[in-house]
Amino acid sequence: MNAATLSILLLLSAGLFATGFFGLLARRAILFQLISLELMLAGPALGFIAGGAYHGGQTGQAMFVLILILAAAEVALGLALYLALRRVADVEDADTITRLRH
């Protein structure tokens, strides 16, 4: 694997990150935001794997594992929060959760 490939892979990982970020900003439904978060995390995951492949160490994969754990934890908490919000306040649109402001 050469530097150019790594460069493009990193670009693509940044693209994934940016796409996820776009989803987070653009989507109002909570579930979509959670999906977007997953994509956001996929970006660095690709980045670590690509970097690890380029440099030839295990660190990249190890970091990927940690990212995976984080993603899982976040999804668990996020979905639980989504359900709780629906139950307590009956909302699924993030834009309506604005009781705390100013």
Place this chain on the structure above:
Amino acid sequence: MLSPYLLLLLVPSPPLAAFLMLGLDPFFLRRRAVQVLALLGGVAPFFVMLPLAAVCFGGECHGVVPVFTLAFGQSEVALALLLDPMSTLVGLTVAAVGAMVITYAIDYMSDAGVADLRRFFALMNLFLAAMLTMVLAGDTITFFFGWELMGLCSFFLIAYNTGLPQAVAAGRKAFIITRFADAFLLAGLLLLFLEANSVRLDVLIPAGATMTEDRHLVIALLLLAGALGKSAQVPFHTWLPSAMAGPTPVSALLHSATMVAAGAFMLARFSPIVMSEPLVQAIAAAFGVGTAAFGALSAIFQTDVKRLLAYSSISQIGFMVLAVGLGAPEVAIGHFVVHAMFKSLLFLAAGDITHGSDLGTSMKAMRGAARRRPVAYVAYVAGAASLAGVPFITAGWWSKEAVLSAAWNTGPFGIAIWALAFLTAICTAVYAFRPVLEALLPEPEHRSRAPHGHPLALNLHHRARIGSGFITVPLVVLATGSMLGGVMVAPIISFLGAEVPHAPHLPALLAAMAPFAGLIGAAALTFVPSLAAAVEGAHDMRRPTRLDHKFQIWVIEPYIRLIRWLSRDRRPRDADLDFERQVRLIRWLSRGARMDGVYQALVVRPFVNLVRWLSGHRGGGVDPVGSAPVALALRLTQAVVGPLAHDRFDRFWMRSANRLVRIWVMARAIQTGRSRDYALGLALGTAALLVIAWGTTWN
């Protein structure tokens, strides 16, 4: 060996001690104790002054008693009392007059409550102490101390009747105007101090006389302005007539030997500095003679004895200032001594005659005086004669003649001054004799008095014809002095080290005639009903109803025709208008040339407007009241009315605070509460950081 001059310290001490005792009231004094204390404090200085004067007349007349010395960096301030011929003479006079006035006041004020009595005598004693301190001061600090203290006491004393708004207003007016003049004096004294690096008069005056030109002129002018204010000379004269709101003894003390005369004394004291500038000299002479003439003219048309005497004081002190301006301060001091005696006498006698009258101190209250209070009347006559300057037998003639001669001897310019002073002397005699003649008129018919009138007023006619010793002794002593004091004038002047000026025979003879001319004028004003009515009417602001047509035809009519012919006036005549004009002139003069109005327009109103503008009060309409003191009081009252407002800077601060609040409202709107907006912030922040990173590493 103790120097006899140490006695100097004892001169102002008794009245000061009396002030402290009366003011602090440590023993809860009774009426009798108060009177005794006051009398002791008032009389003692005279008896302390006597041996000092004896020493001084004995020839050794230069004593300095240091009080204490302050070190100011490189300069030294040595406070001291000084005994020299001038302070001896003036001190003796002041002590004597003070003693007389306080003695008189013991009886005069006997109907006041104990607390008021205590206050009155405490202040009178303090006043006396202040004047004595000033006279005997050996340095400018002590001098100014006494000078200012008098101003303070005059405020309290004039406002003695604290319930009377015009008394309080008169007190404030006196204090503010004299304080204004004092500011000039203070500036002059401080500049002198900086120039001479000493405050001691015996060092400072010679040093001051040899200053550089411009400094010298400034200082001399400042000192002159200070003196003019304190002495109620023309631009500053308005406070003095209003100050008559104080009790008679206060007026007697204020206007004869102390407060008012202090300005003249100061000029005489500092004459080596003031009078070495020809310009200042000319200004002083002009102001002096102008004031003298103006005061005399105004006095003629007064209907109130005390106001008449007040204008007389203005006029007489004008003579003193004139004398100083002519370069004869010794003559001024001579006139000072004589004036102190006859003026206090006049006040005391007039006060005694009018005491308790329901007409107050108006001229009418004088009527029947010869019958009611013969001693006082005789004393008044003596005083008036002295004031008018009846030749040879009165003291007033000698001193006034000295002034006139000094003027005559000054040269061609002096002759003009002499002429004006001569006319003034005639006017002086006119007003001096008016009350005397008025007293000959029958008493006005007895009107029923309001039950709430002065308690003593009811006893007016039951009073003894001869007053108690407290009244009689001062009157007799002062009357004697006013008559026989003339023999002292020449010794006084020569004691002070100057020649008695002598005029040629013609002017001297003319001057001697002046009192008699005045007497005729006074008689005309008193006994010619139309003129009396005019004077009267000018005050009541009503048209007189009865005119003596004869007088109108023989005197007024030709005069008016002459004027019309001279001015080629062909318009039809309006008798009312003529009369109006005449009355208006009299009114103008009797109101002190309406100087109060000028002050009102030039000083008070702008000041009040400024204050009002600054403190944001809303003004309300106030009737322009004829009498200026009331107007002054009202003006300041007006400034008070209105809500308690903030000043402008305050508003500025509050406005910026409000602006900040508006920014706050905008800033907090950023926090919309939507998580997507929050994330947008996150994204923008990240983007900014990335751009910075890219920018800093890109090359």
Place this chain on the structure above:
Amino acid sequence: MSGLLALWCAAVALACAVLAVTRPVIVHALIWLVAALLSLAACFFALGASFAGAVQVLIYAGAIVAVFVFVVMSVDTSAEARGRERERLATGWRRPAAAVILVAVPLVAGLGVGGPALVAPQGTAQGSLGALLFGPWALAIEVASGLLLAALMGARHLGRRGAGE
């Protein structure tokens, strides 16, 4: 060769991701998410990170998406909801897009166009992933379990019918 494959798979993943975030229907989005994750897994395999690829397939595309599916089953999928979702996206995409472009431009400029001079491959010591994870990184794994523990406690607590209702 493997490099090209990896690039291809990553590009596919990106395309799937773009689709995933723009679908109006949640189920479609979820499917595209799975597709993106699987493409990434393929990419990982192509890059030689077989463990990562396997874990990606099993845990990510398997377990995590399964959890999603359970939740998605309770979501309103009517045509009306779809229209609403489409309208929301149609009205509110400009500002996010601008922001994301602002983020992406420096990244792209820095990584691609500007062409960073990458350091040569750092010859780090080869060793098995397991030796790393259970050797020096054991602490990290332990703490990561704490992460899961916290999430678990939070999720369990949220599942309660609490006082807030």
Place this chain on the structure above:
Amino acid sequence: MPSFPALLPLLFLGFGAVAAMLAAPRLPRLSRVLAALALMAAAATLAARLWAPAGQSALLSDDGLARSAGMMVCLAALGSLAFLRPGGPSKEGPALILLASLGGLMLAGATHAASLFLGLELVTLALVALFVLPLTRAALEAGYKFLILGAAGAATLLMGLALAHAASGTADLQAFAGRGMMLGLATALLMAGLCFKLALVPFHMWTPDAFDGAPRAAAAFAGAASKIAVVAALVRLHTLAPPEVWAIGLGLAGGASILLGNLVALRQDGIGRMLGYSSVAHAGYVASTLASGAPMAAEAALFYIAVYAPALLAALCVTAALGPEARIADLRGLVWRRPLAGGAMALALISLAGLPVSAGFFGKYIVFTALIEGGAWTLLAMAIAGSALGAYYYLRFVALIFRRAPDPAAPFLPAADRLLLLLASAATAVLGLRPDLLLDPLRRLLP
């Protein structure tokens, strides 16, 4: 692996968390006690080894910075624990606080991407769980916002770490000492993640909402303990001399935080919200100190956040006692109703305002000194303007505390709260008189 003594505090916290979690459903009181004991033990161990020689392992550094910051994290966590209201459904609180402290300890010692990221995320997720403890709508809202933003921040941070890893081939934080465009971008992304945790403008939006809606104790942890840990991490990164974007970005964000935080706090009536915005501003002071580049910046930043912590704890403890919707009017006459609470609150606010006889004064002092030393005049001007605004709004609250109140109802304060208030006030007052007691050790402990 780190040496055993270095590991001990982590073990205390980890096992303590498990024990507390297990005890929570049945014996909530025991759970609290266990958590407190674990925190105390961790703090004591750290304190005992404060001056021991430094050690280094793969992921964590065991040096003075890590120990002192870790100790402060534990103490601040103990403070938050003191007024974490027991009862109700919120039984997991103590365990979560322990987990969050564990994350804080990791963060304080992190020398590697893995430990940095794990520590940060452990704190974040534990805090999300803590935020939602009351299960009220406000708490859920605060938790949700924090989760979403936290995850986005984490992804950003990870992206930065990934870039750094790709650029340098190592995941060690040492990588950030290099130069180059990719590292610059990596640093920018890393900073975005850290700034989010420190609540710097424009990454601060979650803070006021969290202080308002979440339990006060959780907010206190977020404001005190977690910030100490993040500042420690920042200081560590700072000493590596990262690319230029580091100083510029911190300066910009810090200055903006000072101004915006103080400005928006200006007329807030909710005490929680006011403290939230003010915490943004205080984070700004810390960031601008680090941005100034003064040699003393590290110790100044750590000192500042260390003296900020007790004041914030005391203020939030009192706020908690005043009820979930505490507003400025509730403070009226507090000092007459509850002298301890009122006095502590007043002292805390005075310290936050940076007025003398409080530790906050010296916090401001040392920050200003650092700004002057570093020649950061613009930041100094911002800091001065911010302090002026700060004095205004803090004193608004102080004024009301001393105003006589119409109603004599006094808030309830449990013993733990009272102890906390007493200790926090004592710390604030003592450090306000003798700042060198803290500053000198810090100066010697920092690299």
Place this chain on the structure above:
Amino acid sequence: MGYDMELTALILLPFFGGIAALFAGRFGRDAERWVSIAALALALVILILAFLTPGDGRWIAFERFDWAPSLGMQVILAMDGLSGALLVVSLALGIVSVIVSWKITEHSGLLNAALLWTVAASNGVFLSFDLLVFAFFWELMLVPAFLLISVWGHGDREAAALKFLVFNAVAGLGLLAAVFYLGASGEVVTFDAFEVAERDIPHGVQVLLLLGFAAAFLVKLPVPPLHAWLPDAHTQAPTAGSILLAGLLLKTGAYGLFRFPPMLFPEGFATLAPWGMVLGAFGSIYGALLACGQTDAKRLVAYTSVAHMSIVLMGICGGVYFSLMGAGVEMVAHAFSASALFLLIGALYDRTGTRDLRELGGLQQSAPRFAAAFAVFFSAALAMPGTANFLGEALVITGMFQVNWIFASITLISLVVSVVYATRLFKRVVFGKARRSGVVEDLTAREMGPIVLLAIATLLFGMLPQLLMGALEGAVTAALAPVAGP
């Protein structure tokens, strides 16, 4: 120099006295007041003993010890005649303020503590020569004063207290910033004023730093346009608060100006001094004019304070021997006379419940002792010769004549205007008829005590000024030397 504790004691004694007073109320009626008086009296005794022991010429007493060396901080306390005189003022007014608030029972422990802490903090300001410690006490002073206004004040007290605090705290930041710069800019971090004074600071920097210092001092002084807090604070403060405000806090501003600018920034001071004089001249007129327009007696006196302190500012900026000496004398004199006027108005307010000039009057008849007391301090307010106030103002004017006659004339004008407002106050309160107040009870023995004390002080320093001026000599020449030097 040996290490004695006397100066430290002068700060700590009131401080701990305050803490003791806080709790003394439990041990007996009025115990907290007696404790306060005892602490202050003891401090006064210590101060007098310090005066009696020989100093080293420049300083009567000097102490230096380390505080937080790592921050470059130490405590340097030094007392010369100026600080000594102001300390006498502060302790005496402390006792007076305890006595006048005798009747206040509400939180009386805290009240006495706040009074004592104000005294302690201002003593610290008067003694400190470590700039940081100085700034520390400077800010510290605000807290008890703020409490005094906001807890025991009248009317809209919170707003007034907040205004007071914000003005002074914001201005204090300028001081802090300048102090920090001074401390950090040298080779070693030090706040020792004597060391800092040795430094060669560039002229522009001096001007900037001086502006920082001046901000704090001028607001505290206060000089227009920075005075807006004063009338409100005075009006709403309790009597004791007004006394300490006028007698102490204002003096700290003047003291700071007197002491530090000429010492630390001689060239910068020379540059800015003319502007200071302009400000002072404006303030002296402006304050006096506003005093003429007030209807609230306390507000009136507050504006006179503005005028008088502006004259002090002018004197200090004049920078010649006479003006500096005048400023020093005026500071002390104004402390006594203004606090006495506040005391009297406070006593009147206690009796009548109003301070409105339009509603007062007739004291002369109903309460002669009251009237007499008013008369004494009325004379002091308008600078009657014989009072220390006259001495101060006359000296300032003398100095101004050496500097620029325009400033001297303006001071003279303000002297004239002072008569207008003083007589107005007197007319409205003492003269006339009682409008609303009715018969007012005369001053009681407890009130007479402080008043007699203050009257004696005013007159004593006026009649025997060498007592005061001898003490001030050292400080004046020290302030003079750097300005006049080559």
